[in-house]
Amino acid sequence: MTDFITLMKHELLITVIIFLLLFVKIGKGMKNENLLTLIQVLLLLNAIAGFFFNESGSLFADMFYTSPLVAFQKNVLNIGVYLISLLFGDWLKKTPHLPEFFILLLSALLGMFLLISSGNLLIFYLALELATIPVAAMANFDLAKKRSSEGAMKMILSSAFSSGILLFGISLIYGATGTISFGELVNQINGSPLQVLAFVFFFSAFAFKLSIVPFHFWTADVYEGSPIATTSFLSVISKGAVAFIFITALYRVFGGLYEIWYWMLAVLAVLTMLTGNLFALRQQNIKRFLAFSSIAQVGFILVAISGNYTAGTSSVVYFVLIYIFSNLAAFGVAAVIAEKTGKENIDDYKGLYKTNPFLSWVLALGLFSLAGIPPTAGFFGKLFLLTAGAEKGNFWLIIIAGLNMVISLYYYLKVVRAIFMDKNENPIEPIQVSASVKLGMIICALGIVFTGLAGKLFDYIQSLIA
Amino acid sequence: MNLLLLIATPLLTALAVLFCRNQEQVKWTALVGALAQLVLSVVLLLLYNQERAAGNTMQMLFEESYALFNNPPINFHFGVDGLSVAMILLTSFVLVAGILVSWNIEKMTKEFYFLLILLALGAYGFFISLDLFILFFFLEVSVIPKYLLIGIWGSGRKEYSANKLALMLMGGSALILVGILLLYFNAGHSFDITELSQVTLGNRLQHIIFPLLFLGFGVFTALFPLHTWVPDGHSSAPTAGSMFLAGISMKLGGYGCLRVATYLLPEGAKQYADIIIVLSAIAILYGAFATMMQKDLKYINAYSSVSHVGFSLLGIGMLTQTAINGAMMQMVSHGVMTALFFAVIGMIYDRTHTRQVNEMGGLMKGMPFAMTVFFIVGLCSLGLPGLSGFVAEMTVFMGSWQNADTFHRVATIAACMSIVVTAVYILRAIGKVAMGPVVNQDHIAAGDVKWNEKFAAIILLAGILAIGIAPQWLNKLLSPTAEIIMNRINGH
């Protein structure tokens, strides 16, 4: 029983919070402000608690397994969720369905935890759905907005379609190997054509979830339509979670098909980076912009994954942590501005620095980090991704990735330019940033600055893998 | 001496600047910080010479290492040799001068100084790093400050220039990165220059890695077809920005070409030496001819920088000890000279509000000090003895001539020819701006330079003269580095 509690600590904590929120909802006694504060506190405690008593082990007949690495991955996601609760406070306070939002969010988070911990295709599938369906509902939380509903609809249809493909793949795998347990699958994978076909289906589903080109089309619309809180959750937390399990699945389960998926990864990485970048180049809406840029970031993650397990995992985990800080910083600022002024276009950001230096610096830091400019952590994150990718010795991939960094710098700089350089007759008026949001931004900024320079962290992540 | 001081001082200065309350405080804090760095770098020079005099023959002195990451092994591994010391000295000179000439900046003063010092920080870090990754880190650190300096405080087509600069430099960095990673994976999983220098890679690998690194750093140092960010970037940047760009940033590339590409990959250097020579000879002449046609003072200096930096690349390509020595001297010399040149252009611009040569004339009447400096720096640029440019160029020529085949000879002669073309454009500029009849009386009425500008000019002039009049100290400082590189090239 103690095993059960320590090993499933993360999931249990989340569940507890979900039920707490349910009671609160039923009780109806709380104002949104107070409730949000409560949630923030709970999530903070949750995030902190995640760091203690992490052990390796498995439960439920290997359906669930955990290890310090997995726990760390969960902690990373926890931190991200905590930051979301801080950064999007303005919007959250206004939404009439605050507890529901968090119930859905946390359910999705729970799904992600289970996803990372899954030791079995069934759990994997269920967790994936658990991580997706609530998010689709969350995407519709700007209830009166048509865009929001549309986004939600696209999200759920795409995800259902991709689950369909995934399931077809899983069914073939099941047929070809007779097992759905990861542990047994490893030994059954022998590269027979049917397995390869099944794997391709399986892979496509991942491609959908990670919005790898050419399965990325839903991303931009969903990102733009959803409330920013949902968007950021989607682009940061859920991508991170899927990336984590993706590596595990590729190396730990389908390691036998390495030759096949290596090339798939390489090609898709190139396509993804290129397409994401090229799309992002021309976006005017900041959310869409960040959406496409996050597609490009996934391309870099793929590069890292293509290297080898140890380097890939460590760099991806590290990168996701940094990516959480960076992207949330950008989304946070975008959210504050959208909430206070309703402006979402990059052109509206012109001259922002004049009126809102704090927001500008946070946004700029975030963007620099996303672009991989030192001394921000994004530099280290991206370099480790590339270093991991280079393990295989495929340097064309790295050159292309490098050139893509150049393209991405171009569009990140476009925003920076709008903020700092462009003149504007009527810039966005000075915005009063509430304390919790500010706290969130400061945490992000500090994270951006210090995660990279705290080399011990990366060493720690590596020590978890060994 | 603890080299960390060289990073800590600018860092603290930058932070202190951020916490200043008003413009005056900002300025003085920055100046004090910069002067502290100047003192530090001079002390470093003295200590370095003292150590060498005491017979310390280690390649790098004052080595220190602080682990940052264990795997991949990335350390803040610092150490200096003569070249680094010279470059650090250069950086601190230019920083002080840059801060002084920007004394009257009104717009976002705090940010300006912050970025300026950050730029210097990047340069210091770059020059003392012995770990490729950290070197790369510091190289990249300086990109964004440049971008912002040009974009916010620049003039003309500043956005375009800033973008072009940032992207081209980033592109260069991408190549460098790939090169570094290739090195890392093929030379025993190490980023450490001293360790890598013990490894001899196979020729094929060297032939692959060298061009990546050299081209990458070449972008920074305006290697011929990749130089196009230089004219626009330099001319759009604010005065201090141009000074830094041309004076230091371009040197980062040269330093990298030498320390990383050539030193670590001698076989590659040999393989590609001819191409480098051709490109740099083209750059020298072509830059000079292109300069001849420019009407804008900043463009003149920017293009002439392309030409001048060509000398250091030529020196590297020639692969003789003297030539490499000359290349390094040229880096230092050009750094000081071009910074001063831009400073003077800034002074002129502040008073005439134009940079078009045709709109000026007879400024000697109104601003004798500025014009005298302009004249001296022009002479330095055209390689007049007694000023730094001469020393460096002659060393390059002497070194180049040691390659006794027709190809090298022709390249050297081509490079030599630029001294005439340089004379043409420099004298045209001087003749039009400083001499001749007065074109606009307002320019004369604007008065001569202020104390801060004077001080800045004097500091850099001192540098020019110190190298120009008695070059042997610099030569002594640099030649061990050249010798080590040559030893590696010759396979000792």
Add this chain to the structure above:
Amino acid sequence: MPNALTIALIPLLPLAGFVLLGLFGKRYTGKYSGIIGTALLLASTLIAVYTAYEYFSHSQGGKYSNIIAAKYTWLQFAPGVSIDMGLYLDPISMMMIVVVTLVSLMVHIYSLGYMKDEERFSTYYAYLGLFTFSMLGLVLSSNIFQIYIFWELVGVSSFLLIGFYYDKPSAVAASKKAFIVTRFADLGFLIGILVLSYASGTLDFNTMISTLTSPESSQLKTAAASSFLGMSVITWGGLLVFMGGAGKSAMFPLHIWLPDAMEGPTPVSALIHAATMVVAGVYLVARLFPIFAITTPILLELIGWVGAVSAVIAAIIACTQTDIKRVLAYSTMSQIGFMMFALGVSGYGGEAGLGYTASMFHLFTHAMFKALLFLGAGAVIHYVHSNEMKDMGGLRKAMPVTHITFLIACLAIAGVPMLSGFFSKEEILLAAYHHNPAIYWIALLTSGLTAFYMFRLYFNIFWNKPYHAHGEHHGEAPASMKFPLILLAVGAALAGYIPFGKYVSSNGEPLASHFELSFSILPVSLGIAGIAIAWIMYRKQSGLPEKVSSGLGGLYKAAYRKFYIDEIYLFITKKVLFNLVGRPAAWFDRNVVDGLVNFTGNTTQMVSERIKNCSRAKYSSMLCTSCWLR
């Protein structure tokens, strides 16, 4: 012998003057600047004269050894190859320091009067100091690179002084031209240095000469063996070095800067463009003479021809010019041509080395009378405020001292017996006669022309009716200007009596001076004929000049327009270099190189724009596409 430090003071005192006056002149010393500068130079001159005296009075069996008084490694290129700053004492350098300091002192004194109303008085003296320093450094060089360094410094001080009246566009243009043309020549010099230093493995004169002249030396063998375009490497090196010398010494076809250089203040012209700097080329050739004479005699022949051609061309042009300073400038060029071909017709050692001695001798005498001529012309210009001959005339009454001294100089340069020019010119002609008759005849013609144009000048200035009355009649020049004139006149008259061959010769052995009366008849009579023709044409006011000039037609016009050499240069630089190289390079950079970068950016943007539209496409077709792409 004075110690090294004292000798070092010779160039350093003027340098001190430059630094002192340059930094503090305007604010602190003001009108005392001239005094300070002159005083420093006086000291320098005294030391120089003393040093020379000491040097020449310590011969070893009549032979003067080369002494390196001091040497300091300035820049070490490689083991054995370094630029050393040294003090090199040998007969010609001793002769030169005397000439340079003396003429410079005269000019300093003269300028006290001539420039006293000048606003930038102290700057002027600073520049003079810089020039004198550089020139002295040049002549005292022990190292070929040292000579190059001072060579350049001389060039820049010349630039500064020519462009002294910087608000005059013509002065600016002239200074630029002077610098650029000599710079172009220096390019050759530089490459020559590279070639020679590589061949000999050193930059040091002594070592270089001994390596490149001794037939046993291995360097010489390898260098002589390797040839390029049919000439040996040493020849190339020598040729290129000579190119530098030709540029500085205004030899055809690199002479075009010299006439324009007259835009500078007249004392400057006297100092730089008559007496000292322009002979640097001759000095350089003399310095490397053993190499030329022993290793590459063919080159020496070329030098002879270049000198001769320059001499005659310049003389012809001088006959047609109306600006008195320009006449003097071409005359200078012509005389330097004499010195140059004198070297060209010389051999090494013994009797054959007569040309060398003659050349140096002529250099020495020429410095006196040409400086005198310029200073005299300066006094005239000072008086009439014009350079044009037509503005002058009948000045002999108004300025007697100037008149007399000028006449002496004219006689000296015309080669009238018993004056200095006679002795040196006779030796040159003698040398030419023995070695190269063709050059001898050219030289003879030139010396006749010289007499003619000098007296054309003389008559036009000092005789005839005043062309127009001068508004103000201030007196003749002040004492400060007269004194140098007189002193130099003495020099011009008497310098020829120095037994020059005893001190200066190609190999250091004393050379007895030759004087054959029979040989002198032809040149002297030619000189007198020249004077007579000038007298007929210009003294008599017969309108003959116009007739002659129209009679000569095209030739006259061509000579008046300096044989269109300027135009050719202009064509090459403006039309060819600017339009065909510079402009295309600039265009190429802006459009092709830059264009490529922009093109990359634009293409990316365009692709992005394209596929952005694609992302707008309908949802299901997008999915369709996406699956299709799989």
Add this chain to the structure above:
Amino acid sequence: MQPGLYHILFISAALFFIGVYGFFTRRNLITMLMSIELILNSVNLNFIAFNKYLWPEKMDGLFFTVFIIAIAAAEAAVAIAIIINLYRSHHSIDVEQAEELKN
């Protein structure tokens, strides 16, 4: 011919691709949802067939099917809720009319 595993696999694959075809060609949200249901059913059929013919000793396939059905229900519920919401806000559930998301 005795129907066996391959027959059922054929049916399921055909059904799967019919669903895919529907998903590609349909523009109406509800019909797209239906296509997805077909896909999920084909998967179920696969699982059951494999379970039955190949690995009858364990009930993995069977359970998988059960869970898929449950999830399909949840998914459909959410999807329909969104569709209804969408319809209420702009009276059309045609994807291509729902294109406000443009930039």
Add this chain to the structure above:
Amino acid sequence: MLTGSVIIFYLLAALTLACGLLSVTTRHIFRAAIYLLFSLIGIAGIYFWLQYEFIAAVQIVVYAGGIAVLIIFSIFLTQQAGDKLAAQTNQRKIFALLAVFCGFALTMLQVYQHEFYLSAFPTGSVSIHAIGEQMLNVDQSGYALPFEVISMLLLAAMIGCIVIALRIKNQTEENPPAIGNSES
């Protein structure tokens, strides 16, 4: 050998596929839903044929009885039942057909090439008891965890549906506000 069982199988297969095909091709949305329903019933029939009665039952209850009905209701709610859908462009149809056909061919090829080792003793029906027991079992081959997960999922879905579908009155706006404006 054409036994009754075989005929039934082919009939069921034909029903399933035909209805499935019609469901995605018909232009009447209501008919599409009905075809879907029949297709689902056909699949349920195949489950019966395979003697997996439990699954068949679940299929009938959840799919035919739940999802299909839900879909039909939503059609009623959002559309006139007689509405015809707009025709698809041929281009897209061909595109989709091509993609689908290739995919199908590839899949079938791989499936037929693969050697499945048929189980020696295919079981008959599975007892509901056994299913229930295994479903809630925590040890080896138990499905307690998936069961819990799905319960969370259903909870979340339910809450999501409630929030989305039960809009508060004043939030309903006929014309949604311009892009970027926040709600009242």
